[in-house]
Amino acid sequence: MNLQQTEPSITRKDDSQEKQKRMIAGHFDRLACAQETGQKVVYTFVPGNLTELIGALGMLPVLPEINALQSGMRGKSAGYIAEAEKAGHSEDVCTYVKCDIGMLKSGNIGPTGTRLPPPDLLLLSYTGCFTFLKWFELLREEYKCPVVMLHVPYQPDGHITDEMRTYVVNQLRTEVIPTMERIAGRTLDEDVLKQWLDRSRLAEDDLVAVWESARHRPSPIDGYFGGVYYIGPIFSAFRGTDAAVDYYRSLRLEIEERIARGEGPMTPDGPATRERYRLVIEGPPNWTSFHDFWRMFSREGATVVASTYTRVGGLYDTGFRHDSARPLESLAEYCLGCYTNLGLPSRIALLERYIRDYQADGFIINSVKSCNSFSAGQLLILRELERRTGVPGGFIESDLVDPRYFGKANIENRLQSYLQMLDANLQRRSA
Amino acid sequence: MNTVHDTPGRSDDPAAPLLARAQTLVTDLSLSSVHAWKTQHPDGLIVGYMPIYIPRPLLEALGCLPVSLFGGGDQVDIIKGDSYFQSYICHIPRSTIELLQSHRYDVLDAVLFPSICDVIRNLSGMWKLLHPQQLAEYVDLPQNFSPDIGGRFYRLEMQRIASALTSRGARPLTDDALREACARENVRRAAIRDMDAIRARQPWRIAASEAYLIIRAGGVLDTVEHTELIRAFTAAVAERKPRIYDNVRVIVVGSFCEQPPIDLIRTLEKAGCDILDDDFQLGLRLIEGDIDTSPNQDPLSALAAAFIDHGAATASRYIADCEKGAALVHKVRTLGADGVIFAAASFCDPALLDQPMLEAALDRADIPYTAFKFSENTGQFQVIREQAGAFSDSVKLWGKVA
Ligand code: SF4
Ligand code: SF4
Numbered sequence A: 001m002n003l004q005q006t007e008p009s010i011t012r013k014d015d016s017q018e019k020q021k022r023m024i025a026g027h028f029d030r031l032a033c034a035q036e037t038g039q040k041v042v043y044t045f046v047p048g049n050l051t052e053l054i055g056a057l058g059m060l061p062v063l064p065e066i067n068a069l070q071s072g073m074r075g076k077s078a079g080y081i082a083e084a085e086k087a088g089h090s091e092d093v094c095t096y097v098k099c100d101i102g103m104l105k106s107g108n109i110g111p112t113g114t115r116l117p118p119p120d121l122l123l124l125s126y127t128g129c130f131t132f133l134k135w136f137e138l139l140r141e142e143y144k145c146p147v148v149m150l151h152v153p154y155q156p157d158g159h160i161t162d163e164m165r166t167y168v169v170n171q172l173r174t175e176v177i178p179t180m181e182r183i184a185g186r187t188l189d190e191d192v193l194k195q196w197l198d199r200s201r202l203a204e205d206d207l208v209a210v211w212e213s214a215r216h217r218p219s220p221i222d223g224y225f226g227g228v229y230y231i232g233p234i235f236s237a238f239r240g241t242d243a244a245v246d247y248y249r250s251l252r253l254e255i256e257e258r259i260a261r262g263e264g265p266m267t268p269d270g271p272a273t274r275e276r277y278r279l280v281i282e283g284p285p286n287w288t289s290f291h292d293f294w295r296m297f298s299r300e301g302a303t304v305v306a307s308t309y310t311r312v313g314g315l316y317d318t319g320f321r322h323d324s325a326r327p328l329e330s331l332a333e334y335c336l337g338c339y340t341n342l343g344l345p346s347r348i349a350l351l352e353r354y355i356r357d358y359q360a361d362g363f364i365i366n367s368v369k370s371c372n373s374f375s376a377g378q379l380l381i382l383r384e385l386e387r388r389t390g391v392p393g394g395f396i397e398s399d400l401v402d403p404r405y406f407g408k409a410n411i412e413n414r415l416q417s418y419l420q421m422l423d424a425n426l427q428r429r430s431a
Numbered sequence B: 001m002n003t004v005h006d007t008p009g010r011s012d013d014p015a016a017p018l019l020a021r022a023q024t025l026v027t028d029l030s031l032s033s034v035h036a037w038k039t040q041h042p043d044g045l046i047v048g049y050m051p052i053y054i055p056r057p058l059l060e061a062l063g064c065l066p067v068s069l070f071g072g073g074d075q076v077d078i079i080k081g082d083s084y085f086q087s088y089i090c091h092i093p094r095s096t097i098e099l100l101q102s103h104r105y106d107v108l109d110a111v112l113f114p115s116i117c118d119v120i121r122n123l124s125g126m127w128k129l130l131h132p133q134q135l136a137e138y139v140d141l142p143q144n145f146s147p148d149i150g151g152r153f154y155r156l157e158m159q160r161i162a163s164a165l166t167s168r169g170a171r172p173l174t175d176d177a178l179r180e181a182c183a184r185e186n187v188r189r190a191a192i193r194d195m196d197a198i199r200a201r202q203p204w205r206i207a208a209s210e211a212y213l214i215i216r217a218g219g220v221l222d223t224v225e226h227t228e229l230i231r232a233f234t235a236a237v238a239e240r241k242p243r244i245y246d247n248v249r250v251i252v253v254g255s256f257c258e259q260p261p262i263d264l265i266r267t268l269e270k271a272g273c274d275i276l277d278d279d280f281q282l283g284l285r286l287i288e289g290d291i292d293t294s295p296n297q298d299p300l301s302a303l304a305a306a307f308i309d310h311g312a313a314t315a316s317r318y319i320a321d322c323e324k325g326a327a328l329v330h331k332v333r334t335l336g337a338d339g340v341i342f343a344a345a346s347f348c349d350p351a352l353l354d355q356p357m358l359e360a361a362l363d364r365a366d367i368p369y370t371a372f373k374f375s376e377n378t379g380q381f382q383v384i385r386e387q388a389g390a391f392s393d394s395v396k397l398w399g400k401v402a
Helices: A015-032 A052-058 A063-075 A075-086 A095-105 A132-144 A161-186 A190-215 A242-261 A291-299 A327-337 A342-355 A380-391 A408-430 B016-027 B033-042 B057-063 B090-100 B119-131 B148-168 B176-199 B208-220 B223-238 B264-268 B297-308 B327-333 B349-365 B384-397
Strands: A041-044 A059-061 A119-128 A147-151 A277-282 A303-307 A362-368 A393-398 B001-003 B046-050 B067-070 B111-112 B137-138 B244-246 B248-253 B273-278 B341-347 B369-374
Touching: A015 A059, A015 A242, A015 B244, A041 A147, A052 A059, A052 A161, A052 A190, A059 A147, A059 B148, A063 A291, A075 B384, A095 A132, A119 A132, A132 B349, A147 A161, A161 A242, A161 A327, A161 B148, A190 A303, A190 A327, A190 B327, A190 B384, A242 A303, A242 B067, A277 A408, A291 A303, A291 B046, A303 A408, A342 A380, A342 B119, A362 A380, A362 A408, A380 A393, A380 B119, A393 A408, A393 B057, B016 B208, B016 B223, B033 B046, B046 B244, B057 B067, B057 B148, B057 B176, B057 B223, B057 B297, B067 B208, B111 B148, B111 B297, B119 B137, B137 B327, B148 B297, B176 B208, B176 B223, B176 B369, B208 B223, B208 B264, B208 B273, B223 B327, B248 B327, B248 B384, B264 B273, B273 B327, B327 B341, B341 B349, B349 B369, B369 B384
Parallel strands: A041 A059, A041 A119, A119 A147, A277 A303, A277 A362, A362 A393, B046 B067, B046 B111, B111 B137, B248 B273, B248 B341, B341 B369
Antiparallel strands: B001 B244
16 A cells, blocks of 8 residues: 555656655654654554544554555565464465564564564454454564454444444443553543544545546546555555645645546556556455556556455545544444445445446456455355446456465466457447 | 273264264255254244354244254365355355255255354355345354443344344244253253263263264254253263273364364374364354353343353454463363364464464473364375374374474
């Protein structure tokens, strides 16, 4: 998600990109001197992150998934994974976990080259992924620091019940917030939290406008490869900050300007010159060959108009917003609503909606070996979506940060054949 | 470590008929005993459930027969199931889908999916899509163990399940029926405890592979019938004439969901391991203690409290305050085991993510262990036999792994 540190090849830097880069650099600077400044550090996960609470209590978040993907992009993940496997971690499990543990065992050097501070608290927001639970049990063994667990129930039927919301709110009120206050050494000021939530809402409005811009032809954004840049601030350390409000406002304006100029999205090779295919993508990207992967699409004129991965840290385009009038309830609903916390039928319905709303010509599932949360059931998603929409789907397999599972030639071949088939389809339709 | 062992399946073995019955119940993928129950109880619902644990007394109180589903093991050829799952996902969901798509689960009125991992979780959604006529419910077991928070949520979750089943024709839930079902469960649990105690003290009297069959048979029986089977088996093994072997005493961990083939368990035994305890059939043993059935106690809260306060430590349960692995070390010490064998299903996230922490706890306690992975349809046991044999020899010789 926060890719800016490792982004060598986007040719024209927009104002928003420069902003994001400065935001991230500043955050890692603050982390680097957290032990001197006394600022407390909270490790937590992207889905269900409680950034507003962390921020309102003056603490700094660290997102281990983001460190892992950064390590993947910087070519470090293979070594880290090997380190973890040497220490006894199975080759079968999520590579984010192993990458993180390998990084820790290799000195915990973060993406900017500075050492990350150890956590003062592990905030286990258990949302949408079973591995999270194990991951922080493993980190607790390493850091011997306090952990607070927030169990977020699953949404099997695509709606939030009162029981679910109350369960999460009760945990926040009686366990999570008191523990955070103890670590932070101060009491939560509800007015301050409300201000954070109001700012979150502003940024969320602008992010949704960015997503919805992909309804235009050509789409001014790539909602997957480009989209992972757009979610950087809001899914990580910045939701609820002035900087995030400013970032999303700039991003939205830039995209509106692109629409006015009739421009397509940026790609690793510069602005896209044609929009041949409009695609929807399900599943996380591969990070170790991210730009190669992206080019496989962009060089064929394939633009991703919507994706589900960019909804793992919050599903705003179905209407959710943080709400200062109901602070804890809305935090609970945020956690409950993350994409991977939705039952398979709801995931299919969302993808179906994206295919229709964004007038996609096809959809691709990138199934990653690491992630049962995403991957188990994707072959049924493929069939169901084809059946419901009549739009053909493609299926490719890779991994997040383990380069052993990114078979470039194989993926390229599959994608080429899929796009050829799509071509034939499109020609038939226009004939 | 001088132990004695009986030969299972000998014609003069007084437990042989009981084991044969259990074996038939376990391997009968057509679920004929379940069909028979349905004929006898036309108004009752059959409720299947995936591993590990579901509050069975709740289902029995609703007049339902809970049926544990453990996939097809090594008995089914996977024809349809593989087209639903990528190669890097464990095997049990494939054989489960295979059985579902070949109509072997048509007898089920409802299926419950407890929250143990993302595969079972997503399988619940697949089931809803593939068989919408069956009620498929995900059961969110709490990971918060405060009675007022996690306990309260879980109580509501059970109420939700009860209402969903009642709307499908199950009997309405009453306190008395639930209290009685909990009492029956306590009796069964005591019978299992007694059997396990014999097995731990005198592993030559009850082999793990036998205990496995006897307990797993309970997955298709009602509580009373199962209790009778366990009690009859326990009585029968008391009559056995032991033979002496020099075996190593081990605990097997990691097979709480996808089940190893029975021949794999027997392979470990043949390799010289007395398995004093295991988590193969954890579901029926998960509650460590009695459910409170006193008349002044709300039985649904009591059932929730049993899980919150007395749920066994396992990979899918968050260990909040205790040291990871402490429960395993304690078990090794109490049972006087010599070591631990980790046997996880390939690609089983909970077991495999848990394992390094348990290994670390064993290292700290200087307890030897070995580890392998399996699949429910593993057919070759030679490598595992050699590994278990080498482990057993080295523990016997040096008290640790060489
Ligand atoms: S299993 Fe999937 S969702 Fe969970 S940590 Fe790994 S990549 Fe993330
Ligand atoms: S074997 Fe493990 S990963 Fe597979 S369904 Fe069972 S618990 Fe989940």
